[in-house]
Each structure stands twice: as structure tokens, then as C-alpha cells.
Amino acid sequence: MLKGKKIAVYVTGGIAVYKVSDLVRRLIKAGATVKVAMTKSATEFVTPLTFQILSKHHVYTDTFDEREGDKVSHIHLADWSDLAVVAPATANSLAKMANGLADDFVSTALLATTAPVFIVPAMNQHMLENPATVRNIQTLEDDGRFVMEPDTGFLAEGYTGKGRFPETEKIVETIQEFLLNKEPNLPLKNKKVVITAGGTKERIDPVRYITNDSSGKMGYSLAIAARNLGADVCLISASKTLQTPYGVSLIPVETAQQMHHAVDVEFDTASIVIMSAAVSDYRPEQVLNEKIKKNEQEMILKLVKNKDILATLGSQKKHQFLIGFAAETTNVEEYAKGKLVKKKADMIVANDVSKPHAGFNKDTNEVTIFMVDEEPVELSVNSKQAIAEEILAIALTKMTK
Ligand SMILES: Cc1cc2nc3c(=O)[nH]c(=O)nc-3n(C[C@H](O)[C@H](O)[C@H](O)COP(=O)(O)O)c2cc1C
Incomplete structure (x- = not known):
């Protein structure tokens, strides 16, 4: 901007x-x-x-x-x-x-x-x-x-x-x-962009939960980039530590189920949906109201599968441009290409989170973008803000094709 x-x-x-x-x-x-x-x-x-x-x-x-x-x-x-x-x-x-x-x-x-x-x-x-x-x-x-x-x-x-x-x-x-x-002529003026960010938390009891290393920085950078292109940005975030970017509406959530519900509510009116949150695949079958006491030598925690938000959106998609993220540590390309087809996404942004400058919690990222009928686009190490701007620029080109 x-x-x-x-x-x-x-x-x-x-x-x-x-x-x-x-x-x-x-x-x-x-x-x-x-x-x-x-x-x-x-x-x-x-x-x-x-x-x-x-x-x-x-x-x-x-x-x-x-x-x-x-x-x-x-x-x-x-x-x-x-x-x-x-x-x-x-x-x-x-x-x-x-x-x-x-x-x-x-x-x-x-x-x-x-x-x-x-x-x-x-x-x-x-x-x-x-x-x-x-x-x-x-x-x-x-x-x-x-x-x-x-x-x-x-x-x-x-x-x-x-x-x-x-x-x-x-x-x-x-x-x-x-x-x-x-500025009257911004490309996303009067368009709604829905972005999910952060790592979801799945409660075990009032003091314990299952989560992951996602900081939400990539999602927040995308929110700033979309806002700067004129969009009405709705940020559905499981991150509690980052400051809400000016002019962005925040929907705070904690669990994968809450995130799914929030995305569902916003989906129909969205032009672009970006699932950059690290959503927990599983949640404890039971959330206990009281802290679990230590007594047995071992403890078995039963987990049940969360619904796949990206895949659900892919199956419901009408006019929306759907962007998913794939954070992997091995076979990044294979998983990303698989996700693109299986989840009916328009774009998958893949990053190898085991690389030193990429992924969770860092201020930089290094990603490859996969789209149907397009050659992969590699974005070399840069700030998450710069990567976010490039992702949206590429999405805009693809949307107007
Ligand atoms: C230590 C000190 C701090 C000051 N802080 C302020 C301030 O924060 N805001 C303000 O309006 N004036 C403040 N003033 C008064 C202005 O400096 C003063 O009104 C001056 O004429 C402003 O000139 P200018 O508007 O041309 O810069 C302060 C003055 C001093 C000595």
C-alpha cells in the first residue's frame, strides 16, 4: 500500500x-x-x-x-x-x-x-x-x-x-x-475475503489441550495483503497473540469445530477463502469439565476425527476461489497436488515446514503454489508479508483468466 x-x-x-x-x-x-x-x-x-x-x-x-x-x-x-x-x-x-x-x-x-x-x-x-x-x-x-x-x-x-x-x-x-x-480502483474493492489463521486448540480438560506450532503470522499477513487490495477481510483466528490488523474484522475461535462453523457462516458471501490455519485433524472424544488427576501408570486418550474444512468447502464451492495450505515435512509436492484434486481447491500453497526459513512461527516463508492446469510457481524465501502479497497477486491473475 x-x-x-x-x-x-x-x-x-x-x-x-x-x-x-x-x-x-x-x-x-x-x-x-x-x-x-x-x-x-x-x-x-x-x-x-x-x-x-x-x-x-x-x-x-x-x-x-x-x-x-x-x-x-x-x-x-x-x-x-x-x-x-x-x-x-x-x-x-x-x-x-x-x-x-x-x-x-x-x-x-x-x-x-x-x-x-x-x-x-x-x-x-x-x-x-x-x-x-x-x-x-x-x-x-x-x-x-x-x-x-x-x-x-x-x-x-x-x-x-x-x-x-x-x-x-x-x-x-x-x-x-x-x-x-x-483509492477507487483496487482489485478486491467490495469483495469479501475470508481467511483462517493460527493453530486450533482441542481441549482435553480445563487446563490441557492439543495444538500445534502455528503462530498465525501467515494468515495475518494475508489479511493485511487482502485489505491493502481493497477487500473486506474477515479473519477467523485461533491465534490469541497477534494484533488484529487495522480495518480487518476478527472472529476469534479456539477449536476446529468453532472454526468450521465460523467459515460456514461467511462462505456464501465470500469471493476468496484462504484456509491458512493449522487445523487439528483430531479432537479428544470427551472434553472433561474438571482437571484430570494423576493416578494410573498410563492413560489412554481417545481422539475422534475433525471434519476436513477445506474438503467440505471444496464440495460446496460455487463462485468462491478456494486457497488451501499444505504444511508438510516430506513429499511436499505429492501431498499438495493430491490435496488440490481431492479437496477441489483452486490453489494449494505448499511449504516444507522442516526448512529453516519456512513454516510455523517464523517471520519468513518459502512456498510452492500449485493450481489446476498450471505449472507450479516457486516463491523463494521472503517475509511472510511479501509472500502473502505474491499469493494474492497470483490468485487474482488466475481468477480473471
Ligand atoms: C518539554 C516540553 C514538552 C512539550 N510537549 C508538548 C506536547 O506534547 N504537545 C504540545 O502540543 N505541545 C507541547 N509542548 C509545547 C510546544 O512545544 C509549544 O507549544 C511550541 O510553541 C509548539 O511549537 P510548534 O507547534 O511550532 O512546534 C511542549 C513543550 C515543552 C517545553
């Missing part, structure tokens, strides 16, 4: 300035080119050099420091950017923006830009609740600016309140969602 985007980050003088270095780093990591401008107050907190090193561009601080003979810097930055991010936005800068003041580099460039403006206020709670600030934020929203809600938590003043600079990860997610809503 941010790949190739030109983002001007306007830094104003609040205590949260130091957090913006991480925001800049994350925006660049997500593929954006970033140029930074700072108010004089902002430079009291962090030096321009920090942002220059991170962004690899000159940092603008002075309207009259015109270094490039053929350009007026504040107009150049304003015109260059696809997006303006004001972070942190001080009460003072909000007031200036709301009233069209242009008395330094930042305020002048912001007045000159026609790019969408995304504002991240951060300040003391009383400053935030001051009627003047409330009025200024309302004016900015009425003018079509996006103002992000500050977090509540421990403030620099030493007490808890509203006004904290949100986590940088959350800001990047919100920026992506904001840009997404501005």
Missing part, C-alpha cells in the same frame, strides 16, 4: 518527537520515500540530523534557507508529496493549520499542499480538551483533514490521561487504511 508513495512528514514540537524517528523508519520499511520538515520547537527535542540519516534526505526547518536555486523548497515539498503526515501535531500547530497561518516552513508547506493531510495530535489531556483545541480539530476535520484519535495512557506529565502519541505500528496501519479509502 505504501510502496512507491512519497510522504512528507511534518514534525512539530511535542515531547513525542523522538517517537517519530520510529514512524519514519516504519514508513520507509513499508516502501515509502519520506522527506521530513520540522518546526523550530521540534528541533529542540530531536536534531534534524536524526531524521536526515533515517530518511536519507535533507530536513527542512527554515522557509528562507533556499538551497536549490531552481525550486522554492516549501512549495516543492508540498507538490512532491502524495501524503502529508503531521506527527506529532502540537496544539499550537493544530491552531495554525485550522486558521491557515503560514509563519514557518511547516505551516507554509502544509498550507500549500494539495496532498491528503493525516494528523497525529499528541499533547497533555487538558490541552486536548481545551475548547479551542476541540474547535480546531473539528475545523480541520470539516476541511477534510484526517485527525487520528490520541491514545489514553501514562502521559509525560506523570499521570494517566488522553493525549498520548499512538503506537507507531498503529499509525502506519491507520495511514494505510486512510489511503485505501481514497
Whole structure:
């Protein structure tokens, strides 16, 4: 979503300035080119050099420091950017923006830009609740600016309140969602993508269960990739540790049976269904309400088979594009090809989970994609996010064939 985007980050003088270095780093990591401008107050907190090193561009601080003979810097930055991010936005800068003041580099460039403006206020709670600030934020929203809600938590003043600079990860997610809503021609716009993620848990008693090593990272990466293509994403997840991606609706589940039920409910209206969860093949025949006591030398646990969700969906499939995952440790190709036919899937993403960079719990993956009447496509080691984007790109090509 941010790949190739030109983002001007306007830094104003609040205590949260130091957090913006991480925001800049994350925006660049997500593929954006970033140029930074700072108010004089902002430079009291962090030096321009920090942002220059991170962004690899000159940092603008002075309207009259015109270094490039053929350009007026504040107009150049304003015109260059696809997006303006004001972070942190001080009460003072909000007031200036709301009233069209242009008395330094930042305020002048912001007045000159026609790019969408995304504002991240951060300040003391009383400053935030001051009627003047409330009025200024309302004016900015009425003018079509996006103002992000500050977090509540421990403030620099030493007490808890509203006004904290949100986590940088959350800001990047919100920026992506904001840009997404501005793009009319995304390939999965108005389409529902259902994704399962994580390893299911099959209860034995209140404190014990059967599960597997799946972290859910692949499913969550797919959810982000589908969302970035404009889809309405429904993530049915058995993972409790990962943060729900912004703009994605989460249905938490625990067991394979709960997951199956949740997928069933969503299936009819889905355009793409991706079964990336590691679903337990078996569950204990009996789930005990009380903890099993240790007494015998041996104990036999009787397991019964769970219904195969992918195969059931394959047999019910109408318009849906069905993607299954095959996590194997041996004969990966043979099993994956078998699954493709037996389960009537449109695509099987196979990974050899015994490989060092692939499979459960890792941040990277290495997969081979199998589709009916197509040669297998190998995706070499990459981040799960990049692999997720490639999987969806290939699915889109196949769907439109
Ligand atoms: C230590 C310190 C921390 C500050 N933190 C904030 C803040 O978080 N938010 C805010 O709106 N103002 C904060 N201020 C006040 C601003 O720096 C001040 O209003 C300044 O004029 C803002 O200028 P600018 O909007 O041009 O950057 C702080 C000031 C000091 C000295």
C-alpha cells in the first residue's frame, strides 16, 4: 500500500518527537520515500540530523534557507508529496493549520499542499480538551483533514490521561487504511475475503489441550495483503497473540469445530477463502469439565476425527476461489497436488515446514503454489508479508483468466 508513495512528514514540537524517528523508519520499511520538515520547537527535542540519516534526505526547518536555486523548497515539498503526515501535531500547530497561518516552513508547506493531510495530535489531556483545541480539530476535520484519535495512557506529565502519541505500528496501519479509502480502483474493492489463521486448540480438560506450532503470522499477513487490495477481510483466528490488523474484522475461535462453523457462516458471501490455519485433524472424544488427576501408570486418550474444512468447502464451492495450505515435512509436492484434486481447491500453497526459513512461527516463508492446469510457481524465501502479497497477486491473475 505504501510502496512507491512519497510522504512528507511534518514534525512539530511535542515531547513525542523522538517517537517519530520510529514512524519514519516504519514508513520507509513499508516502501515509502519520506522527506521530513520540522518546526523550530521540534528541533529542540530531536536534531534534524536524526531524521536526515533515517530518511536519507535533507530536513527542512527554515522557509528562507533556499538551497536549490531552481525550486522554492516549501512549495516543492508540498507538490512532491502524495501524503502529508503531521506527527506529532502540537496544539499550537493544530491552531495554525485550522486558521491557515503560514509563519514557518511547516505551516507554509502544509498550507500549500494539495496532498491528503493525516494528523497525529499528541499533547497533555487538558490541552486536548481545551475548547479551542476541540474547535480546531473539528475545523480541520470539516476541511477534510484526517485527525487520528490520541491514545489514553501514562502521559509525560506523570499521570494517566488522553493525549498520548499512538503506537507507531498503529499509525502506519491507520495511514494505510486512510489511503485505501481514497483509492477507487483496487482489485478486491467490495469483495469479501475470508481467511483462517493460527493453530486450533482441542481441549482435553480445563487446563490441557492439543495444538500445534502455528503462530498465525501467515494468515495475518494475508489479511493485511487482502485489505491493502481493497477487500473486506474477515479473519477467523485461533491465534490469541497477534494484533488484529487495522480495518480487518476478527472472529476469534479456539477449536476446529468453532472454526468450521465460523467459515460456514461467511462462505456464501465470500469471493476468496484462504484456509491458512493449522487445523487439528483430531479432537479428544470427551472434553472433561474438571482437571484430570494423576493416578494410573498410563492413560489412554481417545481422539475422534475433525471434519476436513477445506474438503467440505471444496464440495460446496460455487463462485468462491478456494486457497488451501499444505504444511508438510516430506513429499511436499505429492501431498499438495493430491490435496488440490481431492479437496477441489483452486490453489494449494505448499511449504516444507522442516526448512529453516519456512513454516510455523517464523517471520519468513518459502512456498510452492500449485493450481489446476498450471505449472507450479516457486516463491523463494521472503517475509511472510511479501509472500502473502505474491499469493494474492497470483490468485487474482488466475481468477480473471
Ligand atoms: C518539554 C516540553 C514538552 C512539550 N510537549 C508538548 C506536547 O506534547 N504537545 C504540545 O502540543 N505541545 C507541547 N509542548 C509545547 C510546544 O512545544 C509549544 O507549544 C511550541 O510553541 C509548539 O511549537 P510548534 O507547534 O511550532 O512546534 C511542549 C513543550 C515543552 C517545553
